[in-house]
Amino acid sequence: xxxxxxxxxxxxxxxxxxxxxxxxxxxxxxxxxxxxxxxxxxxxxxxxxxxxxxxxxxxxxxxxxxxxxxxxxxxxxxxxxxxxxxxxxxxxxxxxxxxxxxxxxxxxxxxxxxxxxxxxxxxxxxxxxxxxxxxxxxxxxxxxxxxxxxxxxxxxxxxxxxxxxxxxxxxxxxxxxxxxxxxxxxxxxxxxxxxxxxxxxxxxxxxxxxxxxxxxxxxxxxxxxxxxxxxxxxxxxxxxxxxxxxxxxxxxxxxxxxxxxxxxxxxxxxxxxxxxxxxxxxxxxxxxxxxxxxxxxxxxxxxxxxxxxxxxxxxxxxxxxxxxxxxxxxxxxxxxxxxxxxxxxxxxxxxxxxxxxxxxxxxxxxxxxxxxxxxxxxxxxxxxxxxxxxxxxxxxxxxxxxxxxxxxxxxxxxxxxxx
Amino acid sequence: xxxxxxxxxxxxxxxxxxxxxxxxxxxxxxxxxxxxxxxxxxxxxxxxxxxxxxxxxxxxxxxxxxxxxxxxxxxxxxxxxxxxxxxxxxxxxxxxxxxxxxxxxxxxxxxxxxxxxxxxxxxxxxxxxxxxxxxxxxxxxxxxxxxxxxxxxxxxxxxxxxxxxxxxxxxxxxxxxxxxxxxxxxxxxxxxxxxxxxxxxxxxxxxxxxxxxxxxxxxxxxxxxxxxxxxxxxxxxxxxxxxxxxxxxxxxxxxxxxxxxxxxxxxxxxxxxxxxxxxxxxxxxxxxxxxxxxxxxxxxxxxxxxxxxxxxxxxxxxxxxxxxxxxxxxxxxxxxxxxxxxxxxxxxxxxxxxxxxxxxxxxxxxxxxxxxxxxxxxxxxxxxxxxxxxxxxxxxxxxxxxxxxxxxxxxxxxxxxxxxxxxxxxxxxxxxxxxxxxxxxxxxxxxxxxxxxxxxxxxxxxxxxxxxxxxxxxxxxxxxxxxxxxxxxxxxxxxxxxxxxxxxxxxxxxxxxxxxxxxxxxxxxxxxxxxxxxxxxxxxxxxxxxxxxxxxxxxxxxxxxxxxxxxxxxxxxx
Numbered sequence: 007x008x009x010x011x012x013x014x015x016x017x018x019x020x021x022x023x024x025x026x027x028x029x030x031x032x033x034x035x036x037x038x039x040x041x042x043x044x045x046x047x048x049x050x051x052x053x054x055x056x057x058x059x060x061x062x063x064x065x066x067x068x069x070x071x072x073x074x075x076x077x078x079x080x081x082x083x084x085x086x087x088x089x090x091x092x093x094x095x096x097x098x099x100x101x102x103x104x105x106x107x108x109x110x111x112x113x114x115x116x117x118x119x120x121x122x123x124x125x126x127x128x129x130x131x132x133x134x135x136x137x138x139x140x141x142x143x144x145x146x147x148x149x150x151x152x153x154x155x156x157x158x159x160x161x162x163x164x165x166x167x168x169x170x171x172x173x174x175x176x177x178x179x180x181x182x183x184x185x186x187x188x189x190x191x192x193x194x195x196x197x198x199x200x201x202x203x204x205x206x207x208x209x210x211x212x213x214x215x216x217x218x219x220x221x222x223x224x225x226x227x228x229x230x231x232x233x234x235x236x237x238x239x240x241x242x243x244x245x246x247x248x249x250x251x252x253x254x255x256x257x258x259x260x261x262x263x264x265x266x267x268x269x270x271x272x273x274x275x276x277x278x279x280x281x282x283x284x285x286x287x288x289x290x291x292x293x294x295x296x297x298x299x300x301x302x303x304x305x306x307x308x309x310x311x312x313x314x315x316x317x318x319x320x321x322x323x324x325x326x327x328x329x330x331x332x333x334x335x336x337x338x339x340x341x342x343x344x345x346x347x348x349x350x351x352x353x354x355x356x357x358x359x360x361x362x363x364x365x366x367x368x369x370x371x372x373x374x375x376x377x378x379x380x381x382x383x384x385x386x387x388x389x390x391x392x393x394x395x396x397x398x399x400x401x402x403x404x405x406x407x408x409x410x411x412x413x414x415x416x417x418x419x420x421x422x423x424x425x
Numbered sequence: 426x427x428x429x430x431x432x433x434x435x436x437x438x439x440x441x442x443x444x445x446x447x448x449x450x451x452x453x454x455x456x457x458x459x460x461x462x463x464x465x466x467x468x469x470x471x472x473x474x475x476x477x478x479x480x481x482x483x484x485x486x487x488x489x490x491x492x493x494x495x496x497x498x499x500x501x502x503x504x505x506x507x508x509x510x511x512x513x514x515x516x517x518x519x520x521x522x523x524x525x526x527x528x529x530x531x532x533x534x535x536x537x538x539x540x541x542x543x544x545x546x547x548x549x550x551x552x553x554x555x556x557x558x559x560x561x562x563x564x565x566x567x568x569x570x571x572x573x574x575x576x577x578x579x580x581x582x583x584x585x586x587x588x589x590x591x592x593x594x595x596x597x598x599x600x601x602x603x604x605x606x607x608x609x610x611x612x613x614x615x616x617x618x619x620x621x622x623x624x625x626x627x628x629x630x631x632x633x634x635x636x637x638x639x640x641x642x643x644x645x646x647x648x649x650x651x652x653x654x655x656x657x658x659x660x661x662x663x664x665x666x667x668x669x670x671x672x673x674x675x676x677x678x679x680x681x682x683x684x685x686x687x688x689x690x691x692x693x694x695x696x697x698x699x700x701x702x703x704x705x706x707x708x709x710x711x712x713x714x715x716x717x718x719x720x721x722x723x724x725x726x727x728x729x730x731x732x733x734x735x736x737x738x739x740x741x742x743x744x745x746x747x748x749x750x751x752x753x754x755x756x757x758x759x760x761x762x763x764x765x766x767x768x769x770x771x772x773x774x775x776x777x778x779x780x781x782x783x784x785x786x787x788x789x790x791x792x793x794x795x796x797x798x799x800x801x802x803x804x805x806x807x808x809x810x811x812x813x814x815x816x817x818x819x820x821x822x823x824x825x826x827x828x829x830x831x832x833x834x835x836x837x838x839x840x841x842x843x844x845x846x847x848x849x850x851x852x853x854x855x856x857x858x859x860x861x862x863x864x865x866x867x868x869x870x871x872x873x874x875x876x877x878x879x880x881x882x883x884x885x886x887x888x889x890x891x892x893x894x895x896x897x898x899x900x901x902x903x904x905x906x907x908x909x910x911x912x913x914x915x916x917x918x919x920x921x922x923x924x925x926x927x928x929x930x931x932x933x934x935x936x937x938x939x940x941x942x943x944x945x946x947x948x949x950x951x952x953x954x955x956x957x958x959x960x961x962x963x964x965x966x967x968x969x970x971x972x973x974x975x976x977x978x979x980x981x982x983x984x985x986x987x988x989x990x991x992x993x994x995x996x997x998x999x
Contacts, residue, residue: 197466197468344598349599351468351471352574355598360549390507
């Protein structure tokens with residue numbers, strides 16, 4: 007049985023989320039005060055020492071991102087908190103934001119100080135409207151205490167945060183589409199490079215960090231990068247906030263060190279309900295990987311998952327029991343991406359629906375062996391050719407299920423050919 | 426300098442150069458579709474993907490900057506596989522009717538398919554992007570089934586022309602470019618400039634074809650088919666028939682038109698000269714008698730609709746002169762019909778133009794009389810080229826033929842109407858002499874020439890310091906109009922042409938890239954230099970017409986035939 011290691015979720019259920027006093031009593035805004043006494047470069051160095059990598063899915067080292075923006079020329083710079091948590095089944099950012107919003111705001115302020123920004127935006131998922139008043143009230147209270155706003159804590163550093171409601175599109179979780187959306191245009195990704203760190207919001211250097219990433223930052227400043235780097239596994243330090251969903255007995259949001267074994271997480275939270283057998287997992291959300299029950303011994307960190315041709319992504323673990331058919335699940339995933347493709351680039355615009363058509367054909371017993379070749383051909387092209395992460399990953403469930411559930415496809419085709 | 430290798434070959438490029446540019450330096454051709462040398466980078470078609478060593482993802486060569494030490498492969502198995510799969514996806518949504526497509530032979534999708542030797546049938550069932558076929562516009566036909574959603578039309582319409590007639594609608598598989606407010610193009614804010622046709626890589630946007638009515642009328646013995654040919658046509662027609670940009674073909678063009686079947690071929694340069702006398706007189710009158718200034722030129726019908734739609738409060742600034750095309754039409758259906766003793770309805774008045782907006786202009790209800798249109802058909806340069814080809818005429822070896830009388834004589838001043846700054850230069854040549862009574866010593870007014878977006882000049886005329894401006898491209902027109910609206914200019918006269926470069930850059934010309942424009946422009950001024958008469962007021966045929974028929978410039982008859990009115994179209998914006 008595992009016990010949680012709570013860094014990100016340190017204040018969960020221990021404070022009134024909007025109360026600045028409660029947050030301060032638990033040590034809040036001391037890290038910001040500490041950071042303001044440091045040189046910006048020293049703040050970045052602590053991030054480097056900590057080894058913190060982005061928690062939004064791509065796992066890019068935070069210190070690198072900040073260094074790029076810090077070094078980029080620009081009369082204005084921005085810090086954006088990506089709170090457009092769009093992966094179906096993922097709830098961690100929602101829990102963090104509604105339970106301890108100050109931890110995220112403080113992280114944003116430290117990031118802003120490190121890179122030289124004076125304005126921040128928190129881009130909130132459209133489907134989380136009830137969080138807006140919590141965030142607004144928290145901001146008001148923090149400004150009232152001089153923890154945010156002009157001349158923070160009597161220093162020369164000023165930082166304003168604005169909450170922006172998302173446009174309701176999954177693709178706006180992609181950082182450049184998110185930026186387009188804030189600028190008032192269609193939520194469509196931009197080609198990269200230039201990266202937002204150099205040319206982001208309104209063409210200015212911009213740091214875009216995920217909610218969970220930012221919530222880690224005050225703790226790293228308070229206890230030091232070295233302390234943080236000893237949690238988790240080498241090159242993948244700290245904890246990960248996992249969302250457990252699907253056919254698992256105990257659903258919810260839980261925080262474990264990076265590298266924790268999937269089997270242990272699964273067993274700690276009760277596995278599948280009695281009378282059912284485990285079929286597999288969908289890891290990292292809809293854009294993630296389908297693995298079978300036999301692949302359960304997997305260290306849940308960014309690199310180990312990647313080596314196992316899987317993905318940690320947002321840390322979502324969807325448990326699938328034997329009541330569910332893998333082809334149905336993949337078909338459902340593709341219908342999601344047909345809905346959510348913005349239509350900008352050819353392979354994503356045209357590819358998702360074609361994959362869906364082929365899957366439907368196979369699933370309804372109309373498939374032929376050539377369909378498997380076509381699926382693999384198209385899915386792997388989308389994987390390397392699409393303009394943004396949405397298109398590059400929309401077919402990952404297809405590719406991984408073709409590898410990890412080969413029999414399912416083969417049987418569906420044989421069934422059809424016999425009939 | 427940046428050093429990298431492409432397909433194993435070392436290359437050096439300037440910092441900021443893209444991989445596509447670096448490859449071009451090595452004469453390595455990478456197929457493209459959404460890329461256009463005169464536009465922003467879009468990187469959305471994904472055809473130009475290349476492999477970058479150490480990178481799992483393929484990168485678009487049109488947008489990716491070359492970096493030191495890069496090793497790029499432009500046609501590795503991985504690249505070829507992805508590129509062919511992407512092309513297959515595009516083809517599965519593109520109407521499969523190349524044989525009877527307007528762009529067959531000049532289509533970029535066709536040439537990319539050919540280059541990649543894509544000769545198989547797509548593995549996906551054909552699904553049209555849209556069944557919508559929009560023939561509501563007199564100028565531009567839309568066939569959404571051929572659209573590959575590259576976005577080049579939207580860019581030119583919104584970013585260059587600032588008209589914003591086309592917009593991205595829908596998402597994912599349903600995404601397409603449509604006229605705004607869901608209106609048919611013909612009922613939209615589109616100003617008919619046809620620059621979208623010039624930008625479109627496929628047959629999704631084409632010039633509306635009017636050749637059929639002309640072919641039919643040739644067969645009608647009761648009809649006289651009369652053509653007028655705009656100044657720019659003799660500059661770009663040969664190009665449309667395969668010769669290099671800037672090949673002047675006046676005499677061959679007339680020969681070909683006669684062989685195609687036109688009974689008379691006249692020169693619109695003639696009414697360009699007439700325009701200068703009417704417009705010049707109007708300008709002098711406005712300056713001397715406290716009229717509304719600055720006066721704005723009115724020969725470009727796309728600009729007129731732009732002004733009517735976006736700046737209706739500035740309509741009194743527009744010269745009341747009809748365009749040379751419409752002046753010509755009015756004379757054909759009155760003076761010329763009377764002279765020949767035939768009924769105006771027995772003349773098929775055809776104009777050959779570098780322009781698609783002229784097709785809209787001919788439909789304006791105020792331009793005709795007694796229910797008879799002044800212009801019956803407008804052919805673009807491309808349509809005339811098609812007629813010449815389909816008549817089996819070999820163009821390059823044709824002998825020369827002169828224009829027909831009485832409208833066959835034009836001056837260098839009329840000829841330069843074809844390029845940006847030309848109307849202004851022609852007007853200054855005449856107005857200076859009319860006002861000062863002195864001969865203009867240097868008639869090459871270089872300040873108003875060239876492809877720059879906004880040009881200025883001034884001239885002292887008997888103590889009045891006349892200030893003028895010249896713009897081309899509607900985005901530049903918008904900048905100037907905003908200044909005029911705010912009362913922040915002291916110009917007397919402004920020339921405005923909707924198309925970048927003026928008429929030689931018009932939507933009815935062969936498909937262009939800006940690099941060709943200099944050759945076309947040089948040809949215009951070369952022709953001006955070669956003509957014996959270079960000032961409109963010295964055109965003896967124009968003088969004779971005033972004496973015989975019109976009376977005085979801006980006189981009673983001129984007003985009835987050669988001047989017009991405008992319409993407030995701001996309602997289109999609602």
